[in-house]
Amino acid sequence: MTDAPLLEVRDIRVEFPARRGVARAVDGVDLEMDSGEILALVGESGSGKTTLARTIMGLQRSKTGGVLIRGERLRYDRRSLREHRRATQMIFQDPTGALNARQTIYEAVAEGVRIQQIPGDEEQLVAEALARAGLRPPESFFTRYPYEISGGQRQRVIIAGAMVLKPSLLVADEPVSSLDASVRGEILALMLRLVRETGVGILVVTHDLGLAWNVADRVAVMYLGRIVERGPTEEMLTAPRHPYTRALLSVVPEIEEVEQQILRGEAPDPVNIPPGCRFHPRCPVVESGEASRLGIEDRCRGEDPLKLPACHAVK
Amino acid sequence: MTVEPAPAESAAERAPLLSVRDLHVTYRTRGRGIPAVRGVDIDLAVGETLGLAGESGCGKTSFAGALLRLLPPGTEVTGEVLLDGEDVLTMKPGRLRAVRWTHAAIVFQGALHSLNPVQRVGSQIAEAIRLHSKGMSRAAVSARVGELLELVGLPARRAGDYPHQLSGGQRQRVLIGLALACDPRLLIADEPTTALDVMVQAQVLRLLDDLQARFGVGIIFITHDLSTLADVCRRLAVMYAGRIVEQGPSHDVFEAPAHPYTRALTGAFPVIGDPAFRMQPAGLPGDPPDPRELPTGCPFHPRCPVAVEVCPSTPVELWPAGADRLAACVHVSGSPVRP
Numbered sequence: 001m002t003d004a005p006l007l008e009v010r011d012i013r014v015e016f017p018a019r020r021g022v023a024r025a026v027d028g029v030d031l032e033m034d035s036g037e038i039l040a041l042v043g044e045s046g047s048g049k050t051t052l053a054r055t056i057m058g059l060q061r062s063k064t065g066g067v068l069i070r071g072e073r074l075r076y077d078r079r080s081l082r083e084h085r086r087a088t089q090m091i092f093q094d095p096t097g098a099l100n101a102r103q104t105i106y107e108a109v110a111e112g113v114r115i116q117q118i119p120g121d122e123e124q125l126v127a128e129a130l131a132r133a134g135l136r137p138p139e140s141f142f143t144r145y146p147y148e149i150s151g152g153q154r155q156r157v158i159i160a161g162a163m164v165l166k167p168s169l170l171v172a173d174e175p176v177s178s179l180d181a182s183v184r185g186e187i188l189a190l191m192l193r194l195v196r197e198t199g200v201g202i203l204v205v206t207h208d209l210g211l212a213w214n215v216a217d218r219v220a221v222m223y224l225g226r227i228v229e230r231g232p233t234e235e236m237l238t239a240p241r242h243p244y245t246r247a248l249l250s251v252v253p254e255i256e257e258v259e260q261q262i263l264r265g266e267a268p269d270p271v272n273i274p275p276g277c278r279f280h281p282r283c284p285v286v287e288s289g290e291a292s293r294l295g296i297e298d299r300c301r302g303e304d305p306l307k308l309p310a311c312h313a314v315k
Numbered sequence: 316m317t318v319e320p321a322p323a324e325s326a327a328e329r330a331p332l333l334s335v336r337d338l339h340v341t342y343r344t345r346g347r348g349i350p351a352v353r354g355v356d357i358d359l360a361v362g363e364t365l366g367l368a369g370e371s372g373c374g375k376t377s378f379a380g381a382l383l384r385l386l387p388p389g390t391e392v393t394g395e396v397l398l399d400g401e402d403v404l405t406m407k408p409g410r411l412r413a414v415r416w417t418h419a420a421i422v423f424q425g426a427l428h429s430l431n432p433v434q435r436v437g438s439q440i441a442e443a444i445r446l447h448s449k450g451m452s453r454a455a456v457s458a459r460v461g462e463l464l465e466l467v468g469l470p471a472r473r474a475g476d477y478p479h480q481l482s483g484g485q486r487q488r489v490l491i492g493l494a495l496a497c498d499p500r501l502l503i504a505d506e507p508t509t510a511l512d513v514m515v516q517a518q519v520l521r522l523l524d525d526l527q528a529r530f531g532v533g534i535i536f537i538t539h540d541l542s543t544l545a546d547v548c549r550r551l552a553v554m555y556a557g558r559i560v561e562q563g564p565s566h567d568v569f570e571a572p573a574h575p576y577t578r579a580l581t582g583a584f585p586v587i588g589d590p591a592f593r594m595q596p597a598g599l600p601g602d603p604p605d606p607r608e609l610p611t612g613c614p615f616h617p618r619c620p621v622a623v624e625v626c627p628s629t630p631v632e633l634w635p636a637g638a639d640r641l642a643a644c645v646h647v648s649g650s651p652v653r654p
Contacts, residue, residue: 044512045483150602151371180370181539181583182576182618185598192594207513210542210585214596238588251517252587253542262517 004071006035006201007056007169011065014051023270025051026062027225033218035168036195038202040212040233042248043222046270049205052222053171056203058084069169086116089162093174095154099146105130106142109161116165129164132197133157134190152183156190163194170194173205188215209252213237221245224278225270229309242309243285276301277312285313331397332501332533333359333382333419338394340377340386348391349606351377353557355394361500362531366544366565368580369554370603375537378554379505382535383415398501416447420494422487424506429490430478436489437464437474443496463492467522484515491522501533502526508543520547541577542584545569553577556604556614559633563640573642575621613645621646623654 009031016023026048033039043049054060056067058074058081067074074084092098099108109126112118118125130138133156146154155175162170172191176184192215194200204216212219212233219237220230221244229242240246247261263282268274280286280300291297296312299305305312340352352374359365369375380386382396384403396403398418406414423429431439440460445451451459461471467488478486487507494502504523508516524547526532536548544551544565551565553574561574572578579599585592601618604610610617616626625645635649636642645652 044514152602180603181541181580182370182599183602185583185596186600187598188596189598192596209513209587213585213587213592215594234593248513249587251513253546253584260517260521262521263514 004068005032006037006070007031007033007203008068008071009052009056009065010068012052012055012062012067013064014048014055014060014062018271021271024225024273025270026055027270027273029222029225029227030065031220031227031230033201033203035201036199037218038191038195038204038216040204040206040216040219041222042206042209042212042219044207046224046268047222048225048270049222050173053090053173053203053205056169057088057090057171082116086112086165087167088169088171089165089167091155091158091162091170091172091175094178095151095158096146098158099154101146103145104142105135105144105146105149105157108146108157109164112161112165118165125164126160129160130157132163132194133160134186135160150183151179152186155179155187159187159190159194163198163200166198167200170200170202171205172202174207175204176211177206177208185214191215209237209249221248224268224273226278226310227308228279228311241314242311243283243313244279245309247284276303277305277310279311285311331358332361332363332399333357333535334395334397335382336395336397338378338381338396339392340374340381341391342377342387343389343391347607350557350609351606352381355554355557355559357552357559359501359533359535361533362527363550364527364534364536364548366541366548366551367535367537367554368539368541368544368551370539372603372606373554374557374606375554376505379421379503379535379537382503383419383421384411385421413447416443416494416497416499418499419501419503420497420499421503421505422490422494422507424509430486432478435475435477436481437476440464440474440489440493440496443493447497459496463495464489466495466526467492468518482515484511484518487511487515487519488522491519491526495526495532498530499532501535503535503537505537506539507536509538509540516543523547540584541569541580553580556609557606558614558643559641560615560631560644561636561640561642562633563637567637567640573636573640573647574615574644575619575646576615577642579620613643625652625654 009029012026012029014026016025029052041049051060055062106126109129110122113122113125127138130141135141135156176187179187191202195202216233219233220227223244229245240249247263250261261284274281277300285291286300291300291313294313299312335355335357338352338355342349342351355378367375381392392404437460440463441456444456444459460474464471464473469485469488508519523534527534536544538544548565551568552559552562555576561577569581572581582597599618604614612627612629613631616622629645629652631643633641633643634647636647645654
């Protein structure tokens with residue numbers, strides 16, 4: 001093991017062909033995270049957060065830069081990818097869709113063990129993984145099918161199937177957004193416990209800032225293919241500096257003291273990324289005239305802010 | 316449930332728009348009855364907003380469907396659903412057709428699947444208008460379509476778009492516009508913002524708020540996310556296992572829940588900035604009960620953090636729990652079996 005961080009993302013750019021040109025889904029992202037850490041990657045749909053997660057998983061390739069795990073650059077030959085796909089596991093939003101309906105819980109967890117040829121007694125590995133994910137006694141779940149268990153239990157099966165491979169990084173894409181409110185907290189508590197017990201690092205992709213407050217050590221906010229602000233959770237969520245982060249926070253229903261800044265329109269189009277600051281067409285600082293008062297409006301419209309927080313109005 | 320809902324002052328002054336009494340919904344599969352709604356009473360005054368919160372399987376969507384008789388054939392629905400004093404459950408089919416859309420309309424979740432993919436959104440709205448206002452001129456219908464789209468915050472020219480050309484938030488707006496096509500007095504919104512991004516969700520919530528304020532539409536807002544209800548709805552009802560377990564003014568319920576289940580639901584959505592929630596996600600052990608095998612006594616007792624000895628055997632009802640508040644828990648102030 002080296003001193004290099006668990007995960008380094010360097011200048012990632014991912015493009016997709018679109019009908020009217022090229023969609024720049026991820027447009028130059030740098031990111032680092034460490035073992036035993038939970039990082040929340042926050043953004044609206046279309047912000048590129050899922051594409052970035054897929055790139056980290058090796059499911060998508062960047063035009064430039066690269067993904068480094070413990071200082072080693074991810075390569076895309078079969079052998080490297082195979083090891084990468086053991087060491088980095090992914091959890092999806094909808095546990096029902098992620099499980100094979102005709103496979104027992106045992107098979108669902110054992111499949112990865114076989115594919116990755118994990119040494120040890122298979123039955124024991126599966127039982128331990130289920131128990132660690134909170135499914136006790138594990139044997140009672142072996143022969144059951146996904147439809148026989150609840151949504152929360154299904155997500156626990158998915159987590160068991162990921163953790164049985166002893167990954168160093170877990171990428172969780174909206175892990176609780178399809179779950180019932182009362183079950184949500186239990187799954188988040190499980191994630192915290194896994195971090196404590198195994199030292200795994202978790203990258204949580206979400207649009208839910210409450211989730212970040214619940215479990216994340218750090219938060220990175222993404223807008224239109226770029227990270228626009230990042231920092232420790234307490235700082236990011238109690239004293240956000242980027243106007244987009246401030247707007248996102250203002251629409252969280254429970255924060256009442258703050259005046260809601262409802263941005264017009266939806267996350268804009270990665271095919272037509274606005275010039276200058278990519279947020280300027282929706283930015284409250286520009287719209288309210290504050291940018292003009294500060295004498296920075298021309299820069300907002302014409303100069304891409306590259307330093308974080310990515311805003312000309314932040315000193 | 317036999318307990319009368321607390322007479323809310325404003326509701327008593329005005330004639331109730333909707334009055335639901337002892338509503339039961341039972342699905343039949345292979346000769347077995349599955350109780351989804353087990354005796355619900357609700358009153359809604361003109362222009363009032365009621366939030367109905369609960370998790371999957373609690374019966375909230377069955378409740379919504381029963382209000383307009385939209386449940387699959389063979390479903391047993393009993394009780395009374397008085398809409399402007401008229402019982403929806405006993406209406407003749409012709410009358411029911413007229414009442415749907417003009418008196419009450421539903422917005423479902425999943426806007427993509429509720430719209431016809433091969434028909435322009437404008438003509439889908441026009442169809443609803445024409446069905447209920449026969450003899451309206453072509454120009455008048457098209458003007459009305461434009462008006463409705465503008466009302467929900469879309470440019471009138473989007474009438475020519477197909478659903479796939481619109482984003483999720485825009486489709487949800489079209490559905491709300493469609494529901495408003497015949498000026499209903501009651502709008503039932505079933506998880507209208509669930510699949511949407513936070514920012515778009517805030518836009519749709521503000522739109523509903525605005526409609527209520529401008530046109531006095533009565534709104535029943537159904538969701539699993541209690542936090543979105545507190546701001547939008549004046550009153551709040553929480554459902555568990557087919558029954559309402561708590562109701563009252565939404566801010567009071569939200570600030571000081573009387574039922575332990577409501578407490579768990581409010582705790583599930585953290586208050587950002589509050590150290591009590593930092594690195595401490597709160598949840599409930601277990602899962603919502605299977606309606607086929609409901610626990611005895613209080614159906615919440617197996618998951619309840621404050622359950623006592625009497626809970627598995629006490630049939631709980633909505634008991635008074637403070638000013639204008641009701642809750643179905645043995646611990647509340649008005650409980651006859653308070654331990």
